[in-house]
Amino acid sequence: MNVYLKNIFRFCILLMLQVIVLNKITLHWFTSPSGALFNPLIYPLFILLLPFETPVWVLLILGFLMGLAVDSFMNTAGMHAAALILLAYLRTNVLNALLPRNPTEYVNMEPSVKNMGWSPFLVFCGFLLLLHHIVFFSLESWGFNSIGALMLKIATSFITSMVFILIYVLLFTRQHVAKSH
Amino acid sequence: MRNFILIIRRFFNLILFALLEIVSIVLIARSRTIQGDDIISSSNAVAGIVYKKKTDLFYYMNLGSMNDSLLSENMRLRKIVDALHSVDTLKDFTVQRALPTKDTSVHVVQYASYVYRTARVIDNQVDNVNNYITINRGLKDGIAKGMSVISGNGLVGRVEYVSQHFASVLSILNTNKYQVSARLKDGTFKSTNWDNERPDVLVMKEMPAEAKVKKGDSVFTTSYGNTFPPDVLIGTVTSVEINKKSGRQQIMLKPATNFRNLQYVYVLDNQMEVERKQLTEPSNKKP
Incomplete structure (x- = not known):
């Protein structure tokens, strides 16, 4: 599939998944009544899975668009956008640190378990996603008054988001392998 | 001038990043004022x-x-x-x-x-x-x-x-957007807030010690503050804690409305x- 078409398609899929399905999942972690509430966030995956050689300014603009789209559905003004822009800005640096060669040398490839291997891919996703969650939830609580609750919220949603991202990635790489055979 | 353009080209990504961050921060700041949310709100x-x-x-x-x-x-x-x-x-x-x-x-x-x-x-x-x-x-x-x-x-x-x-x-x-003026069974009134964590708990802080309240009491709105109609059920008392230093009570309410469905x-x-x-x-x- 054409790389542009594929990413536009992925943009829509991830946005709809986030807005219609995942925003309805408000679970208690450690089910005691004082447990923090959280939403898994899967939409940063759109930026994470863009091709290796995407220039930073394109990442930034796409991140801003994706963030604004999520914001307009969730009544959060610019919070998702602000967090996602930071993720987009740092993506190339993280890839530089993790890959043996310069990211621009990987032509027509995108970050995936197949292209990077399990542990680099998990570190790549996990680090950037954790950063995104820290920024987003700090912005959301607008201060560090209840830092314990904030940390718990970050940790719980980070873990569930990672689970959902892994599920998404596994589902879609399966399909790829099946297609190539 | 040439140097200026060179600097812009060199730090283009950083400048774009800062610009977009500023735009989103402005959006957040605007939405925290009273008007502002109309651009990005789900009523659009x-x-x-x-x-x-x-x-x-x-x-x-x-x-x-x-x-x-x-x-x-x-x-x-x-x-x-x-x-x-x-x-x-x-x-x-x-x-x-x-x-x-x-x-x-x-x-x-x-x-x-x-x-x-x-x-x-x-x-x-x-x-x-x-x-x-x-x-x-x-x-x-x-x-x-x-x-x-x-x-x-x-x-x-x-x-x-x-x-x-x-x-x-x-x-x-x-x-902190607005408060609800609430009335207990014995007529004492006080504002009630949300504890910001769970959708099942509202708090009435700093109740005077002489207010008689027990578990299971209903709490209603008053017409003070000109916001809500009087005598609408807010919730029921789930627990009462007494601050030993000041002798004041903190009352936890369970909202009558189930916000989840x-x-x-x-x-x-x-x-x-x-x-x-x-x-x-x-x-x-x-x-």
Whole structure:
């Protein structure tokens, strides 16, 4: 599939998944009544899975668009956008640190378990996603008054988001392998 | 000039990053003021349409439970109608609700008259710092900013933003946007807040020690503050903690409305609000 078409398609899929399905999942972690509430966030995956050689300014603009789209559905003004822009800005640096060669040398490839291997891919996703969650939830609580609750919220949603991202990635790489055979 | 362009080219990514961050921070800052949210809020057209399609789908799946809540609501209304029929206004000195009456021999004090408008909830949040509920009624149906919203069970919130066909309601699960004046069984009143963590807990802080309260008591709104109609159920007391140092009590409430599955709400239009505001505003303006 054409790389542009594929990413536009992925943009829509991830946005709809986030807005219609995942925003309805408000679970208690450690089910005691004082447990923090959280939403898994899967939409940063759109930026994470863009091709290796995407220039930073394109990442930034796409991140801003994706963030604004999520914001307009969730009544959060610019919070998702602000967090996602930071993720987009740092993506190339993280890839530089993790890959043996310069990211621009990987032509027509995108970050995936197949292209990077399990542990680099998990570190790549996990680090950037954790950063995104820290920024987003700090912005959301607008201060560090209840830092314990904030940390718990970050940790719980980070873990569930990672689970959902892994599920998404596994589902879609399966399909790829099946297609190539 | 050439150097300037070179610097811009070299740090283009950083500049773009800073610019976009500033734009989003400005958006956040704007939304925290009173107006501002109209650009990005779920009452804007596209999001409203998508949410409407989504709820049209879920609407059919939830018909059963919706029916039950309507039935219980009808039952409650019938009870009130019966109670109003049997009120003897000559003996009963105070009248709680407005009674439109033609009979001039009975002296009825009409101090508020409410128009109830039903609305369907098409989007509902419970886990944010400020939780908004989107309803499928807007300016065209007579909804205006500041109207109070109740459900069949109790208080829900206040209309915050309105578009032509949709409106956003800021529920009582909010942080420092507005407070609800609440009345205990013995008449003590105090504002109640949300504890900002769970959608099942409201807090009344700093209650004086002499206020008599016990677990299971109902808490109602008062008409102070000119926001909500009086005597709407807010919730029931779940626990009372006493601060040993100051002797003051902290009361935890369970909201009467279940915010997790809200489906129908009533928007209340107080027809005497303008008159009341005109009376109270000059006194508010004085320093």
